[in-house]
Amino acid sequence: MIDRFNYPKVSQNVVKEFLDSLRKGKFRIPICLKCDLKIWPPANICSNCYSRKIRMSKLEPRGRVIEHSFSHIDSTEKLGLVEISGIRIIGILSEENLKQVKIKLLDYDESARDFSQRFGTRILVRKVLLMIKKTDTEEIEEKELDVEELEKRIRKERLWSSSNRWIAKSEIKNGYIVASRHLDLLSNAIALDIITF
Numbered sequence: 001m002i003d004r005f006n007y008p009k010v011s012q013n014v015v016k017e018f019l020d021s022l023r024k025g026k027f028r029i030p031i032c033l034k035c036d037l038k039i040w041p042p043a044n045i046c047s048n049c050y051s052r053k054i055r056m057s058k059l060e061p062r063g064r065v066i067e068h069s070f071s072h073i074d075s076t077e078k079l080g081l082v083e084i085s086g087i088r089i090i091g092i093l094s095e096e097n098l099k100q101v102k103i104k105l106l107d108y109d110e111s112a113r114d115f116s117q118r119f120g121t122r123i124l125v126r127k128v129l130l131m132i133k134k135t136d137t138e139e140i141e142e143k144e145l146d147v148e149e150l151e152k153r154i155r156k157e158r159l160w161s162s163s164n165r166w167i168a169k170s171e172i173k174n175g176y177i178v179a180s181r182h183l184d185l186l187s188n189a190i191a192l193d194i195i196t197f
């Protein structure tokens with residue numbers, strides 16, 4: 001009969017190490033020494049190559065909010081899915097250091113013709129006002145971006161641009177461009193280091 005309780009002894013308790021560092025305010029996660037996988041959620045064994053040779057590594061504590069929502073059970077809390085160095089975590093968001101990004105349409109090319117009718121009526125964006133608000137201090141940073149000019153510049157310098165300045169009328173709400181199109185409009189400015197987050 002197999003002894004169900006006779007599990008192989010673990011040489012290292014990764015979960016304990018993870019929690020101990022968290023208590024000290026350090027976000028360290030296990031990384032497989034054999035295949036470099038970030039083992040998430042923390043475990044004593046690599047889920048890719050089953051190696052038990054693991055090191056704990058500190059991650060860059062800055063992340064990106066992918067999705068957020070409110071919980072209305074007991075108290076109103078903001079929940080979010082955050083990506084940090086390639087791993088995704090769900091948790092309660094504190095307003096500290098959080099930034100809100102808004103993009104206001106300033107100018108578009110009225111002579112540009114959209115021959116594709118697949119997306120409904122679209123306009124070709126020329127200039128936008130980028131507004132970044134830090135939610136803890138309410139401090140607002142504004143920057144006017146000539147996205148048409150940036151596209152020309154990046155085409156000249158890098159021969160290729162990933163921007164898409166065509167925006168559907170339904171993607172503009174009260175003069176502001178919806179969040180799902182932000183990256184399309186900002187990609188060149190980010191690539192040229194004109195803006196950083």
Ligand SMILES: [Zn+2]
Nearest residue numbers: 032035046049
């Ligand atoms: Zn591995």
